[in-house]
Amino acid sequence: MSAPLLQVEDLHVWFEQVARPDLHAVQGVDFELNQGDRLGLVGESGCGKTTAVLALMGLLPPNASVAGRILFRGEDLLAGGEETARSHRWTDVAMVFQGAMNAFNPVRRIVEQITEPMELHGQAEGKAAKQRAGELLELVGISAQQGDRYPHEFSGGMRQRAAIAMALACDPKVLLADEPTTALDVMIQAQVLQLLVELTTELGLALVLVTHDLPVVAQVCTRAAVMYAGRIAEAGPMEVLFHTPRHPYTRLLFAATPDLYGEEAVLSIPGAPPRLDQDIIGCPFAPRCDVSFEECRVITPRMLSVGNDHLASCHLNDSSVRTA
Amino acid sequence: MSVPERGSTDQEDPQAPLLEVRDLVTYYPISRGIVGALARRPKLAAHAVEGVSFTVAEGEMLALVGESGCGKTTTAETAMRLIEPTSGTIRFRGRNITKLAPSQMRPLRRRMQIIYQDPYDSLDPRFRVRQTVEEPLLVHQLGSSSERRDRVARAMERAGLAPADLFLERYPHELSGGQRQRVAIAAALVLEPELLVADEPVSMLDVSVRAGILSLLDGLRRTGLGILMITHDLSTASHFADRIAVMYLGRIVEQGLAHDVVQDPQHPYTKALISVVPKRDPRDRTEPQILTGETPNPVRVPSGCRFHPRCPAAFDRCPRDDPVELLPAGEDGHGAACWLLSDRPHLAHRGA
Numbered sequence: 250m251s252a253p254l255l256q257v258e259d260l261h262v263w264f265e266q267v268a269r270p271d272l273h274a275v276q277g278v279d280f281e282l283n284q285g286d287r288l289g290l291v292g293e294s295g296c297g298k299t300t301a302v303l304a305l306m307g308l309l310p311p312n313a314s315v316a317g318r319i320l321f322r323g324e325d326l327l328a329g330g331e332e333t334a335r336s337h338r339w340t341d342v343a344m345v346f347q348g349a350m351n352a353f354n355p356v357r358r359i360v361e362q363i364t365e366p367m368e369l370h371g372q373a374e375g376k377a378a379k380q381r382a383g384e385l386l387e388l389v390g391i392s393a394q395q396g397d398r399y400p401h402e403f404s405g406g407m408r409q410r411a412a413i414a415m416a417l418a419c420d421p422k423v424l425l426a427d428e429p430t431t432a433l434d435v436m437i438q439a440q441v442l443q444l445l446v447e448l449t450t451e452l453g454l455a456l457v458l459v460t461h462d463l464p465v466v467a468q469v470c471t472r473a474a475v476m477y478a479g480r481i482a483e484a485g486p487m488e489v490l491f492h493t494p495r496h497p498y499t500r501l502l503f504a505a506t507p508d509l510y511g512e513e514a515v516l517s518i519p520g521a522p523p524r525l526d527q528d529i530i531g532c533p534f535a536p537r538c539d540v541s542f543e544e545c546r547v548i549t550p551r552m553l554s555v556g557n558d559h560l561a562s563c564h565l566n567d568s569s570v571r572t573a
Numbered sequence: 574m575s576v577p578e579r580g581s582t583d584q585e586d587p588q589a590p591l592l593e594v595r596d597l598v599t600y601y602p603i604s605r606g607i608v609g610a611l612a613r614r615p616k617l618a619a620h621a622v623e624g625v626s627f628t629v630a631e632g633e634m635l636a637l638v639g640e641s642g643c644g645k646t647t648t649a650e651t652a653m654r655l656i657e658p659t660s661g662t663i664r665f666r667g668r669n670i671t672k673l674a675p676s677q678m679r680p681l682r683r684r685m686q687i688i689y690q691d692p693y694d695s696l697d698p699r700f701r702v703r704q705t706v707e708e709p710l711l712v713h714q715l716g717s718s719s720e721r722r723d724r725v726a727r728a729m730e731r732a733g734l735a736p737a738d739l740f741l742e743r744y745p746h747e748l749s750g751g752q753r754q755r756v757a758i759a760a761a762l763v764l765e766p767e768l769l770v771a772d773e774p775v776s777m778l779d780v781s782v783r784a785g786i787l788s789l790l791d792g793l794r795r796t797g798l799g800i801l802m803i804t805h806d807l808s809t810a811s812h813f814a815d816r817i818a819v820m821y822l823g824r825i826v827e828q829g830l831a832h833d834v835v836q837d838p839q840h841p842y843t844k845a846l847i848s849v850v851p852k853r854d855p856r857d858r859t860e861p862q863i864l865t866g867e868t869p870n871p872v873r874v875p876s877g878c879r880f881h882p883r884c885p886a887a888f889d890r891c892p893r894d895d896p897v898e899l900l901p902a903g904e905d906g907h908g909a910a911c912w913l914l915s916d917r918p919h920l921a922h923r924g925a
Contacts, residue, residue: 293779293780293781294779404867406867434640434641434805435640435805435807435846435849435850436640436845436846436849436863436864436867437867438849438851439849439861439863440863442851443861443863461779461780462780462851463780463853464808464850464851464852464853465851467851467852467853467854467855468851468852468855468858487855488855488856491853491854491855492854501781502780502781503853505780505781505783505784506780506808506853507784507787507806507808507809507811507812507813508808508812508852508853508854509807509808509811509835509847509850509852510811510835510836510852511808511812511853515783515784515787515788515812516784517781517782517783517784517785517788518781518782521749
């Protein structure tokens with residue numbers, strides 16, 4: 250098999266802060282993505298999931314510095330600075346931002362806002378661009394004629410679907426969706442999630458879904474990476490994470506999520522994530538973990554393979570630490 | 574389901590339910606503008622709440638569940654007399670409070686409290702925790718300064734902010750989201766209310782702390798507080814509420830024990846809503862039954878059953894007749910406003 254579509258290796262992001270130490274928001278994240286994959290990035294707020302995908306887009310603010318490798322079809326997006334990033338942004342890697350439905354320019358028609366990126370990137374112009382915008386709107390379940398309307402004439406769910414159409418304008422291969430349904434009602438959420446799944450099965454798009462909502466990932470994604478304190482705590486197929494988690498954080502996160510039919514008690518996770526402007530000693534989750542032991546507070550756990558396509562970073566899986 | 578007549582309704586009755594709402598209607602008038610008024614266009618109103626009935630008993634948690642714009646917050650705020658009802662009756666411990674003057678409402682206010690969705694918005698950033706929690710006592714002129722100090726500490730510890738000393742002098746920005754919501758709850762509890770309305774109490778909070786706040790409310794309920802929880806999240810309602818009332822376009826379309834509504838939904842809207850709730854288990858991927866279109870504008874409510882234009886099971890009666898009352902659908906007051914149930918006479922005896 251050829252190289253993966255997108256490969257992220259040891260990604261780090263620091264934010265420089267005024268009169269305070271740097272904030273190490275992403276602390277060595279690895280994952281890869283193939284055509285048609287649906288990967289969930291889950292975790293509590295502040296765990297670095299949005300920062301990680303913004304780094305993939307090359308859209309971090311000026312006070313951020315990035316290290317590691319982001320390979321798109323083998324080409325490192327970080328190697329050539331902004332120029333390389335720009336040549337792939339929207340055309341290869343596109344993003345639907347959190348609250349994207351509220352990001353439309355209120356005084357321009359929806360269709361004009363979808364054709365704009367095509368013209369900017371030299372993908373299509375004039376009639377051809379408008380034709381393609383109409384097709385994209387149809388794809389997301391909005392009739393082409395409705396594209397002539399203004400954003401305020403659309404409901405929240407329609408605007409969110411139009412935002413997805415806009416992200417697809419330049420025919421990207423990877424779609425990053427940051428909390429795409431958080432502000433939507435469940436019925437509309439179901440429509441948008443179904444659309445995202447269809448885009449991966451029908452267009453072969455690779456999807457990264459960033460959310461704090463585990464059930465949404467469970468229903469949409471085939472694989473997930475659970476992030477904690479800027480690192481991946483556990484990654485693997487969704488079913489494996491749910492039924493046989495190998496990191497206590499994954500297990501506790503599921504236990505904290507009420508299920509419609511679940512009978513067992515819903516438990517909160519005590520404490521709060523660690524500060525990311527200080528060095529973390531040992532396992533970042535140890536202070537909140539219900540099964541931590543002495544070594545957890547001093548030795549940083551290694552990422553270990555704990556099954557087929559299943560990785561976890563916990564000393565419980567590491568016989569060299571456990572038996573020491 | 575008839576309402577038992579009571580002789581006098583201006584007195585409280587310790588036997589009566591904590592909160593009893595009957596046929597509540599709240600319209601928001603819509604301005605026609607000067608042109609509309611001159612042209613004598615018909616007066617329009619948003620039918621935010623249109624004939625809602627429910628009760629909340631002592632020590633009970635009722636969840637009002639529905640999508641945004643279905644009228645759940647307006648229902649709760651009208652029931653607390655924060656919004657004037659257009660018609661209907663509201664009884665608090667049997668006393669009819671629908672038309673009480675503000676001065677008569679004031680002593681009742683401290684017995685019914687509300688907490689809101691966003692603890693980042695609902696706390697004054699310039700107030701220390703102590704001031705926020707003490708404020709309601711000052712407003713109601715309760716207690717001496719040392720009594721107030723005791724009550725503040727007690728309320729904070731009931732809300733899980735223990736020891737209170739650790740938090741008293743902090744500002745909201747020094748607290749986490751979960752702690753802020755606990756401060757808001759403490760400020761409600763300091764008045765020792767009998768009824769608490771919780772409007773989306775956890776939807777702004779991180780997953781890891783939600784369960785803590787919900788368990789706190791659950792514990793308060795066990796000590797006798799009646800709780801009306803407003804939520805869009807059926808999973809949360811199914812876990813923590815005793816009963817669920819599902820709202821659609823200003824009307825309760827199904828009501829019953831939480832378990833019955835979730836396990837054996839009767840109204841096609843409830844069924845659709847349940848089918849689209851994402852389940853935690855990835856193997857549990859049932860085909861979501863996505864309704865076409867969106868909730869209609871409450872200014873132009875469809876004829877007959879308001880759900881009929883989107884209902885997959887609608888038949889000839891549905892656009893004609895409005896199912897105003899809930900039809901019995903099972904045990905323990907489980908009912909649904911759906912004509913499909915009228916063909917099931919064997920159930921008719923069992924409901925009430």
